Amino acid sequence: MSMPFYVSPEQAMRxxxxxxxxxxxxxxxxxxxxxxxxxxxxxxxxxxxxxKISEIYDRIAFAAVGRYNEYENLRKAGVTxxxxxxxxxxxxxxxxxxxxxxxxxxxxxxxxxxxxxxEVEIVVAEVGEQPSxxxxxxxTFDGSVTDEPGFVAFGGQADQVSAQLKERYSDGMSLAxxxxxxxxxxxxxxxxxxxxxxxxxxxxxxxxxxxxHRTFRRIRTARLDELIGESRALTAPAGTAPAGTAPAGTAPxxxxxxxxxxxxxxxxxxxxxxxxxxxxxTPPNPA
Amino acid sequence: MGSYYDGQQSGPFxxxxxxxxxxxxxxxxxxxxGRPPGFMGLQSSSFADFxxxxxxxxxxxxxxxxxGTDGGSGQAIRDLPHATTIVAAVCEHGVVMAGDxxxxxxxxxxxxxxxxxxxxxxxxxxxxxGTGSVGIEFVRLFxxxxxxxxxxxxxSLSLEGKANRLAWMVRGNLGAAMQGLVxxxxxxxxxxxxxxxxxxxxxxxxxxxxxxxxxSIGSGSLFARGALKxxxxxxxxxxxxxxxxxxxxxxxxxxxxxxxxPDMTRRIFPVIAxxxxxxxxxxxxxxxxxxAQQVVQGRMAAPDGPTAPLRNGQxxxxxxx
Numbered sequence: 001m002s003m004p005f006y007v008s009p010e011q012a013m014r015x016x017x018x019x020x021x022x023x024x025x026x027x028x029x030x031x032x033x034x035x036x037x038x039x040x041x042x043x044x045x046x047x048x049x050x051x052k053i054s055e056i057y058d059r060i061a062f063a064a065v066g067r068y069n070e071y072e073n074l075r076k077a078g079v080t081x082x083x084x085x086x087x088x089x090x091x092x093x094x095x096x097x098x099x100x101x102x103x104x105x106x107x108x109x110x111x112x113x114x115x116x117x118x119e120v121e122i123v124v125a126e127v128g129e130q131p132s133x134x135x136x137x138x139x140t141f142d143g144s145v146t147d148e149p150g151f152v153a154f155g156g157q158a159d160q161v162s163a164q165l166k167e168r169y170s171d172g173m174s175l176a177x178x179x180x181x182x183x184x185x186x187x188x189x190x191x192x193x194x195x196x197x198x199x200x201x202x203x204x205x206x207x208x209x210x211x212x213h214r215t216f217r218r219i220r221t222a223r224l225d226e227l228i229g230e231s232r233a234l235t236a237p238a239g240t241a242p243a244g245t246a247p248a249g250t251a252p253x254x255x256x257x258x259x260x261x262x263x264x265x266x267x268x269x270x271x272x273x274x275x276x277x278x279x280x281x282t283p284p285n286p287a
Numbered sequence: 288m289g290s291y292y293d294g295q296q297s298g299p300f301x302x303x304x305x306x307x308x309x310x311x312x313x314x315x316x317x318x319x320x321g322r323p324p325g326f327m328g329l330q331s332s333s334f335a336d337f338x339x340x341x342x343x344x345x346x347x348x349x350x351x352x353x354x355g356t357d358g359g360s361g362q363a364i365r366d367l368p369h370a371t372t373i374v375a376a377v378c379e380h381g382v383v384m385a386g387d388x389x390x391x392x393x394x395x396x397x398x399x400x401x402x403x404x405x406x407x408x409x410x411x412x413x414x415x416x417g418t419g420s421v422g423i424e425f426v427r428l429f430x431x432x433x434x435x436x437x438x439x440x441x442x443s444l445s446l447e448g449k450a451n452r453l454a455w456m457v458r459g460n461l462g463a464a465m466q467g468l469v470x471x472x473x474x475x476x477x478x479x480x481x482x483x484x485x486x487x488x489x490x491x492x493x494x495x496x497x498x499x500x501x502x503s504i505g506s507g508s509l510f511a512r513g514a515l516k517x518x519x520x521x522x523x524x525x526x527x528x529x530x531x532x533x534x535x536x537x538x539x540x541x542x543x544x545x546x547x548x549p550d551m552t553r554r555i556f557p558v559i560a561x562x563x564x565x566x567x568x569x570x571x572x573x574x575x576x577x578x579a580q581q582v583v584q585g586r587m588a589a590p591d592g593p594t595a596p597l598r599n600g601q602x603x604x605x606x607x608x
Contacts, residue, residue: 049441051441054438054441055438056438073327073330074327076327076330076439077327077330079435079438079439080329080330080334080337080435083334083431083434083435083438084334084337084338084341084342084345086431087334087338087345087427087428087431088345106327214434
């Protein structure tokens with residue numbers, strides 16, 4: 001009969017945490033950020049059916065990265081928690097804080113008691129009547145919960161994405177500005193290998209402060225294309241206007257064409273963002 | 288980092304010692320083999336099913352032990368406020384539902400301004416007649432049921448699916464109905480596939496029975512249905528259908544003491560809702576008032592309301608009476 005090896009609790013926890021982190025790091029990061037009219041959530045997701053972002057309740061949304069079956073299970077549990085709380089009491093008694101706490105306890109229990117931790121990271125966001133009432137919580141695989149005012153990036157490359165998002169984020173942005181910031185953050189080097197921002201690769205949803213009852217709304221197809229266009233138009237003039245000459249008309253697409261000479265971060269917002277950072281005197285690519 | 292949870296405390300829904308799933312947790316097998324903590328293993332697309340397994344006490348459909356076995360409690364049930372008449376009519380690309388505002392307590396008026404027509408989800412509405420308190424619980428549960436399914440499955444139930452679901456809930460109330468807590472809903476919705484409104488009625492044992500063109504339930508329903516029969520025209524515009532419904536409610540109030548007419552002095556008017564391709568819309572107070580004013584003004588000249596043509600082929604007489 002073989003004796004089981006002694007594994008110290010510290011080692012066991014560290015192994016579990018490493019395992020969970022590795023699992024999460026395989027996927028691309030997502031962002032959630034406040035804008036003037038509510039909360040915007042953007043996730044790179046090639047599937048239009050297997051959602052990373054979902055509605056939990058009237059004013060509360062859920063976003064997750066990691067293993068689909070695990071966060072889908074958590075999402076459904078969150079919906080159930082919200083619905084039974086709202087049914088038992090009143091609809092406005094369902095809060096993001098309550099749901100975040102429930103997730104934290106659940107994930108914490110799973111992390112400590114189960115052999116295999118959940119490889120997920122979750123964000124729960126609630127839109128308030130006023131921007132000051134907005135709340136964003138991030139819950140990690142071990143049940144730690146953090147309150148993230150304004151914006152949050154989560155997932156494998158959260159640090160790089162978050163740093164870029166911090167640069168672009170400001171209070172009271174319009175939806176198009178916030179979307180531009182989210183796109184530029186998601187296309188930082190290291191967060192996946194996709195150079196191209198295309199609508200079919202994105203999952204976008206908002207919690208719309210102005211809406212009654214259920215505020216969650218997905219932005220897809222035509223509206224998403226429109227939003228991508230708007231966010232580019234907002235940032236493009238700063239980078240392309242200084243060219244001022246005949247080729248300027250083709251500058252927005254022209255700057256994308258020589259992909260090998262451009263920055264490796266994808267088109268549109270991130271390009272022109274860097275363009276404006278270089279100063280007025282340097283047109284992007286006169287050739 | 289903010290606050291840190293060590294995960295040792297059980298969640299609010301983790302269940303007590305009697306929880307059959309807690310054994311699996313204690314064995315440390317939550318994530319893989321045993322049930323995960325709390326209700327993670329109990330999820331269902333049906334909120335009512337979940338409620339039945341998780342906290343059956345919260346379901347409205349439950350009988351009260353010992354109730355109805357003596358005369359005293361039977362009287363208590365009869366003394367609960369009852370909601371009365373609801374009418375519905377299919378209109379062009381949609382459906383209209385309207386309800387009076389009266390709740391009665393035996394022969395007394397319990398309340399003048401109750402609302403009995405509700406949004407059940409984006410493309411459907413329901414009204415109820417019967418015991419008010421049970422009806423309110425029904426509406427709440429049904430609303431959550433539809434929304435819960437939509438969030439869990441990422442799609443809405445079909446209109447027939449919703450109607451069947453409501454039938455199941457009504458059926459579940461049969462025991463309580465036998466004790467006197469009767470509630471009967473009327474369900475209408477916009478069928479997106481067929482691009483038309485549909486009406487479903489129920490009895491205490493369930494249903495659904497699909498109704499064509501128009502229908503009404505409640506104490507004044509016979510009078511309302513008789514009125515609608517003479518006023519209803521196929522493919523009416525939503526506005527005309529709403530007016531016909533208010534006329535029908537007026538006729539119901541005319542002959543049924545439990546149905547309330549438009550209260551001009553207190554400015555309490557019928558609740559009117561439309562469900563079309565644009566979704567559910569409850570008409571504003573001002574719009575309802577406008578319909579009620581039209582009806583009341585018309586009745587000043589003709590107390591029995593518009594008359595239908597005696598012989599087929601004539602245009603409806605409402606316009607030239």
